[in-house]
Amino acid sequence: xxxxxxxxxxxxxxxxxxxxxxxxxxxxxxxxxxxxxxxxxxxxxxxxxxxxxxxxxxxxxxxxxxxxxxxxxxxxxxxxxxxxxxxxxxxxxxxxxxxxxxxxxxxxxxxxxxxxxxxxxxxxxxxxxxxxxxxxxxxxxxxxxxxxxxxxxxxxxxxxxxxxxxxxxxxxxxxxxxxxxxxxxxxxxxxxxxxxxxxxxxxxxxxxxxxxxxxxxxxxxxxxxxxxxxxxxxxxxxxxxxxxxxxxxxxxxxxxxxxxxxxxxxxxxxxxxxxxxxxxxxxxxxxxxxxxxxxxxxxxxxxxxxxxxxxxxxxxxxxxxxxxxxxxxxxxxxxxxxxxxxxxxxxxxxxxxxxxxxxxxxxxxxxxxxxxxxxxxxxxxxxxxxxxxxxxxxxxxxxxxxxxxxxxxxxxxxxxxxxxxxxxxxxxxxxxxxxxxxxxxxxxxxxxxxxxxxxxxxxxxxxxxxxxxxxxxxxxxxxxxxxxxxxxxxxxxxxxxxxxxxxxxxxxxxxxxxxxxxxxxxxxxxxxxxxxxxxxxxxxxxxxxxxxxxxxxxxxxxxxxxxxxxxxxxxxxxxxxxxxxxxxxxxxxxxxxxxxxxxxxxxxxxxxxxxxxxxxxxxxxxxxxxxxxxxxxxxxxxxxxxxxxxxxxxxxxxxxxxxxxxxxxxxxxxxxxxxxxxxxxxxxxxxxxxxxxxxxxxxxxxxxxxxxxxxxxxxxxxxxxxxxxxxxxxxxxxxxxxxxxxxxxxxxxxxxxxxxxxxxxxxxxxxxxxxxxxxxxxxxxxxxxxxxxxxxxxxxxxxxxxxxxxxxxxxxxxxxxxxxxxxxxxxxxxxxxxxxxxxxxxxxxxxxxxxxxxx
RNA sequence: GCGGAAGUGGCGGAAUUGGCAGACGCGCUAGCCUCAGGAGCUAGUGGCCGCAAGGCCAUCGGGGUUCGAGUCCCCGCUUCCGCACCA
Numbered sequence: 001x002x003x004x005x006x007x008x009x010x011x012x013x014x015x016x017x018x019x020x021x022x023x024x025x026x027x028x029x030x031x032x033x034x035x036x037x038x039x040x041x042x043x044x045x046x047x048x049x050x051x052x053x054x055x056x057x058x059x060x061x062x063x064x065x066x067x068x069x070x071x072x073x074x075x076x077x078x079x080x081x082x083x084x085x086x087x088x089x090x091x092x093x094x095x096x097x098x099x100x101x102x103x104x105x106x107x108x109x110x111x112x113x114x115x116x117x118x119x120x121x122x123x124x125x126x127x128x129x130x131x132x133x134x135x136x137x138x139x140x141x142x143x144x145x146x147x148x149x150x151x152x153x154x155x156x157x158x159x160x161x162x163x164x165x166x167x168x169x170x171x172x173x174x175x176x177x178x179x180x181x182x183x184x185x186x187x188x189x190x191x192x193x194x195x196x197x198x199x200x201x202x203x204x205x206x207x208x209x210x211x212x213x214x215x216x217x218x219x220x221x222x223x224x225x226x227x228x229x230x231x232x233x234x235x236x237x238x239x240x241x242x243x244x245x246x247x248x249x250x251x252x253x254x255x256x257x258x259x260x261x262x263x264x265x266x267x268x269x270x271x272x273x274x275x276x277x278x279x280x281x282x283x284x285x286x287x288x289x290x291x292x293x294x295x296x297x298x299x300x301x302x303x304x305x306x307x308x309x310x311x312x313x314x315x316x317x318x319x320x321x322x323x324x325x326x327x328x329x330x331x332x333x334x335x336x337x338x339x340x341x342x343x344x345x346x347x348x349x350x351x352x353x354x355x356x357x358x359x360x361x362x363x364x365x366x367x368x369x370x371x372x373x374x375x376x377x378x379x380x381x382x383x384x385x386x387x388x389x390x391x392x393x394x395x396x397x398x399x400x401x402x403x404x405x406x407x408x409x410x411x412x413x414x415x416x417x418x419x420x421x422x423x424x425x426x427x428x429x430x431x432x433x434x435x436x437x438x439x440x441x442x443x444x445x446x447x448x449x450x451x452x453x454x455x456x457x458x459x460x461x462x463x464x465x466x467x468x469x470x471x472x473x474x475x476x477x478x479x480x481x482x483x484x485x486x487x488x489x490x491x492x493x494x495x496x497x498x499x500x501x502x503x504x505x506x507x508x509x510x511x512x513x514x515x516x517x518x519x520x521x522x523x524x525x526x527x528x529x530x531x532x533x534x535x536x537x538x539x540x541x542x543x544x545x546x547x548x549x550x551x552x553x554x555x556x557x558x559x560x561x562x563x564x565x566x567x568x569x570x571x572x573x574x575x576x577x578x579x580x581x582x583x584x585x586x587x588x589x590x591x592x593x594x595x596x597x598x599x600x601x602x603x604x605x606x607x608x609x610x611x612x613x614x615x616x617x618x619x620x621x622x623x624x625x626x627x628x629x630x631x632x633x634x635x636x637x638x639x640x641x642x643x644x645x646x647x648x649x650x651x652x653x654x655x656x657x658x659x660x661x662x663x664x665x666x667x668x669x670x671x672x673x674x675x676x677x678x679x680x681x682x683x684x685x686x687x688x689x690x691x692x693x694x695x696x697x698x699x700x701x702x703x704x705x706x707x708x709x710x711x712x713x714x715x716x717x718x719x720x721x722x723x724x725x726x727x728x729x730x731x732x733x734x735x736x737x738x739x740x741x742x743x744x745x746x747x748x749x750x751x752x753x754x755x756x757x758x759x760x761x762x763x764x765x766x767x768x769x770x771x772x773x774x775x776x777x778x779x780x781x782x783x784x785x786x787x788x789x790x791x792x793x794x795x796x797x798x799x800x801x802x803x804x805x806x807x808x809x810x811x812x813x814x815x816x817x818x819x820x821x822x823x824x825x826x827x828x829x830x831x832x833x834x835x836x837x838x839x840x841x842x843x844x845x846x847x848x849x850x851x852x853x854x855x
Numbered sequence: 856g857c858g859g860a861a862g863u864g865g866c867g868g869a870a871u872u873g874g875c876a877g878a879c880g881c882g883c884u885a886g887c888c889u890c891a892g893g894a895g896c897u898a899g900u901g902g903c904c905g906c907a908a909g910g911c912c913a914u915c916g917g918g919g920u921u922c923g924a925g926u927c928c929c930c931g932c933u934u935c936c937g938c939a940c941c942a
Contacts, residue, residue, distance in 0.1 A: 213859070214860065218938080221859095222937090224941065347942090545936085619867060619880090625935090632880075641894095642895090698868095701878065702879085800874085803923055843922050852922080
């Protein structure tokens with residue numbers, strides 16, 4: 001009898017797997033592949049159990065699929081560029097390259113100590129020039145196709161990180177990383193034209209049937225497609241204030257059916273006409289100041305949520321193109337400059353914002369849609385806008401049309417008259433990728449006075465980061481302070497030129513790393529298309545939901561870019577997505593600042609890798625948030641020790657040669673048949689739970705039930721159950737265990753070892769070896785479910801009388817419906833509740849239940 | 856405001872197709888055992904009534920459909936998440 005001591009086992013098996021290169025793979029078209037991937041890690045230095053949970057989920061999938069016969073690719077790598085390393089360099093003087101490499105080494109050790117079955121020979125780090133070279137290569141391809149472009153624009157600026165942020169990286173008006181409120185700056189920036197794929201990215205969400213609905217909804221919201229119309233409101237020709245070129249204001253509306261109620265036009269403060277109107281106003285300076293105030297307010301509004309509606313009259317008027325009436329033009333603080341046309345028509349009767357605005361400034365309200373098409377009473381009594389669809393009134397030739405019909409009809413009419421057209425607007429904007437920082441991929445572009453923007457020639461890639469000795473965190477982009485880097489010859493004319501000094505958003509790095517894993521050492525291409533064709537798409541991808549619209553939408557975009565470059569054939573990179581829940585401590589997210597981080601290394605020392613793995617899988621379904629408890633970890637340890645004792649106790653009896661399958665034993669007792677039934681039912685449950693449901697907690701429960709049953713059964717045998725007081729009964733000393741029992745127990749315990757191995761691989765391997773096996777469980781075939789064995793012989797059928805269970809019948813499984821009804825009616829307990837009453841109805845669900853209705 | 860998910864014992868959770876609510880684990884209680892260990896084994900553990908057999912109540916609240924509802928429908932409440940003056 002040996003105690004369960006996981007710490008020694010962990011090391012032993014990790015070394016064996018490593019020495020035998022157990023998890024390395026090569027493409028093999030003759031075998032079905034399974035690409036199992038967990039979101040790679042930012043090398044912060046320490047994995048916490050939240051990360052670890054994700055990797056274990058993936059490892060259970062990967063190990064199980066390997067045993068199911070798949071050629072499993074399960075790689076890992078490092079999202080190694082990023083601000084924390086650079087900020088640490090500014091503070092502590094350690095070069096990002098040095099700290100990143102050392103962090104990677106430490107975290108890799110942690111993951112290896114967990115026994116995660118990674119194909120480490122494919123490991124990559126995005127800060128490797130061999131990797132980021134292909135970021136640059138791809139950037140140039142995108143530039144050639146017009147998918148990467150440079151423009152001056154108003155951008156989100158994080159004053160703390162000293163860099164620009166993409167729209168996706170602004171959360172509640174603050175920086176996604178540090179929370180500092182963002183500012184607006186006008187800068188020359190590189191953009192990726194993700195909007196070119198807006199429609200496709202949106203439409204294809206319906207095909208992502210194995211993604212969580214929540215993530216798809218978030219992406220749909222983010223893309224924010226809305227159908228409507230652009231309509232021109234001509235400027236009223238006043239005396240002496242006409243401007244050539246700008247003779248109308250174009251608005252975007254989703255409710256052209258309400259246009260007869262448009263009693264004013266609103267311009268966002270950024271609208272170009274605002275500046276024009278300011279010039280000709282009586283007080284140009286005051287006009288501009290008011291508009292500028294609104295622009296500054298906008299940022300504050302995004303942070304705080306709501307601001308009061310404000311506006312001022314420009315003194316100018318436009319003509320409503322449907323009513324032909326002149327309407328005043330106002331500037332309003334709530335009209336967004338970068339959505340639609342930056343101008344809207346004001347329909348106070350049918351839009352709550354316009355309603356509030358009109359009430360505040362005494363602008364007219366006209367009702368043009370009513371629920372029943374009856375003309376409405378006075379608008380003065382309205383308390384809020386009537387935003388629902390209805391039937392048109394006060395709308396000239398369109399009276400009587402439903403809103404739905406009017407939307408189509410009026411859009412068509414606008415087009416005929418040349419005053420507008422149907423259009424689609426997206427909330428999604430192009431992805432700004434320039435970052436004014438050092439620790440990222442240099443943007444491979446050169447500015448020449450003569451030739452303009454020139455890409456670095458492919459044969460000069462990668463543009464490597466220059467080594468910088470001192471990080472000050474002040475001044476321009478750090479690369480701009482390195483003259484040897486900046487000053488360069490123009491590749492076209494050979495004349496003096498300068499390099500782009502911004503680096504790429506690190507989300508560029510992570511948007512395609514899963515392709516590189518298919519062919520990680522390729523030095524001629526980002527990857528061999530044939531390798532990607534075999535391995536991709538990723539079959540199972542797991543990671544945190546915080547990437548629902550960042551990483552996951554960018555990756556879907558990149559897949560389409562690669563597709564359109566002819567490098568991949570699919571459009572969607574991830575077939576199935578699992579978003580794992582966070583691990584909380586004391587109800588809070590774990591973080592260093594809160595001091596509530598659960599360190600995996602401590603847990604490993606205390607309980608070993610397997611108990612930690614098992615607990616994290618058992619505590620809740622993978623998507624759910626969980627609260628960390630040390631007691632739960634102890635419970636999992638106890639379970640493993642319990643299995644250990646069981647196997648230890650039986651190993652000698654069942655581990656020998658020449659033991660056949662119980663299929664060949666004709667004389668099994670009822671108890672032995674019951675054990676087999678439980679064994680095979682457990683195989684079915686565990687298989688379905690892992691492979692189809694990803695409900696890993698119930699897979700563990702099922703195995704616990706099997707172990708409980710094996711303990712109970714063991715007590716009935718000569719061998720006995722470990723720990724029980726009747727253990728090794730001297731009365732039966734020297735007697736041999738029944739051959740049938742040996743067959744059945746061996747089948748059960750071996751199946752258990754196989755099923756347990758994805759969860760607790762070290763302990764399972766050790767016990768497997770103890771049972772006399774010489775080959776590793778890594779390549780052992782998954783146990784086969786035999787439906788005939790699992791089928792119950794006798795079942796318990798509840799009998800309900802008026803919906804309450806009054807008795808239970810124990811009957812052969814195949815008992816017919818009529819026989820069930822007969823038995824139920826004859827049952828004494830049932831009769832006690834039916835006596836003296838009329839049976840109105842009997843429902844028999846074969847194999848399930850009998851329901852009798854009496855009155 | 857719009858959209859999504861969820862609400863089950865003291866706790867984490869289970870219930871796969873509308874069919875025995877509470878599997879499995881934690882915790883707790885009792886007994887056994889002693890290689891005093893991170894022990895182990897066995898039994899019990901939703902609430903109320905009852906000596907018991909048994910009965911009644913119970914899956915956020917209220918209605919409904921059904922022989923039968925944690926599960927389906929309607930109306931609320933609460934929590935979490937996403938988007939949010941997007942015209």
